[in-house]
Amino acid sequence: MFFEPVSTELSFEHDGDKLVGDLVRPPWPGPHPAVVFVEGSGPGGRDLGSWPTRLAAAGFASLAYDKPGSGASTGDWTRQTLADRAEETVAAVRALRIRDDVRPDAIALVGGSQGGWVAPLAATMDDTVAAVVTVSGPGVSVLAQEEYRLRHQLPAEGFTDTDVQQALVLLHDQIHRLRSGEDPVRVHAGQAQWHDAPWYPLLAGTTPRSIAFLAGIADHDPARALTALRCPLLAIFGADDLLVPVDDSVRAISGILRDAGHHDHEIVVFPRADHNIRVYAGEGPAQMSNGHYTPGVRAPGFDELLVTWLQRHCPRSGGNRRNQASSPSWSV
Template identity: 65%
Template sequence: MAPLAASRSPAAVAAVVSVSGPAVGVVPQEEYRLRRQLPARGFTDADVRQALALLHEQVDRVRAGDDPTDVHAAQARWHDAPWYPLLAGTSPASIRFLAGIADHDPQPALAALRCPLLAIFGADDVQVPVDASVRALDRILADHTVVVFPDADHGIRVRGVRAPGSDELVVTWLRRRLPAAPEPDPPRA
């Protein structure tokens, strides 16, 4: 969302720091997440295929005008599957939300960005397709810095602890990229 906000208010934003911000659309991101998260939790390839099929059915049917309540009811036989809670759409409300954002593409907002961007990722992120996001950023943006922390997850943590140097990176990058703040006027006597 930060690149979108910055692209809409270029005069108000001097720089953007994005932490685990995908540069790919919602559906490809969800596909990536399911393909990694489910096996990481011990689910089978067949489970992944079924979860992906449900994801696409949810989005496609709501796009076609079906009520999310009907879509949810049609998938009732899967509601007790142990992997089902990992889907983005597990209720009529979440199916409606997912279908509503499914067509969001962050790339036009990134292309409209007129300020520098620092994009931070964790190499072991199972939620965001890091390689695809980095390729998209490199293709779209001229003024950007990408840092991928080895062994870090979606929250830029390594074994539950903030990746060493991640906070310092943000401060250092911002100090380098932002103009110096003007000195305040001295107080009047």
């Protein structure tokens, strides 16, 4: 007998936009616990590779959708704040909750990278969210994360300390000028002398639209959402992440949740894993060969951890736990 999940296109509305995605569920009768995927930065889409199938095999329905202005969805993600994205995530949860094939009390959020800021914030806006998983979700502010990324990603790509310092200058210049009310087109044009620099494409803001988006989210600090979070949280990191300050994030998340009296959380760091929780042969993160990265493999135990944690907190029947278990931070 072949295992073949059932896939259905699902659409919902938020702020005048029509968001379109795929709902993938097990082939056996429901209702099923469910997951809403919360995309990271950039356009983003519903293609999440094998994850919907993996979750369906574990008994979960899952929804992944095109971000506004991407794929079949209308709108423009560059005009959103992280609060807008969180409200959109809540709209996705509500679209699942009314379905007969989904358990309304067992819907979790899985947010990757930038989605790791969005998912906890969404959970504070809707207390029916059963659990949150963040994968490489920073525990620091957007600006702090961008500074870290430039200081670590650029040298890993072969750029000099001088390049890093100039990139940081441009980053702060973009944010300062937009905060002062300057038009993003003018800000972008004002940095024209750097547009052909080999490292310039690695900036988060390289067009008027992306500069405006970055400036609009730069002040976001996850502390407020984490303080207000009531559902269980699993935060996963790769120790060799060049994009997110892992040690600072682990410290911040564990400290904030401890002070807030939140006890049902786990923080897991996979050694030698990168931002995508992949490991590579050799020393350090992704290895270069002939100008290309060598392919990595998912860190051993990552898939099992995510699935079994979700099964514990969003079971197929019975109530889910809220704020009851111990709260270790550990490396595997």
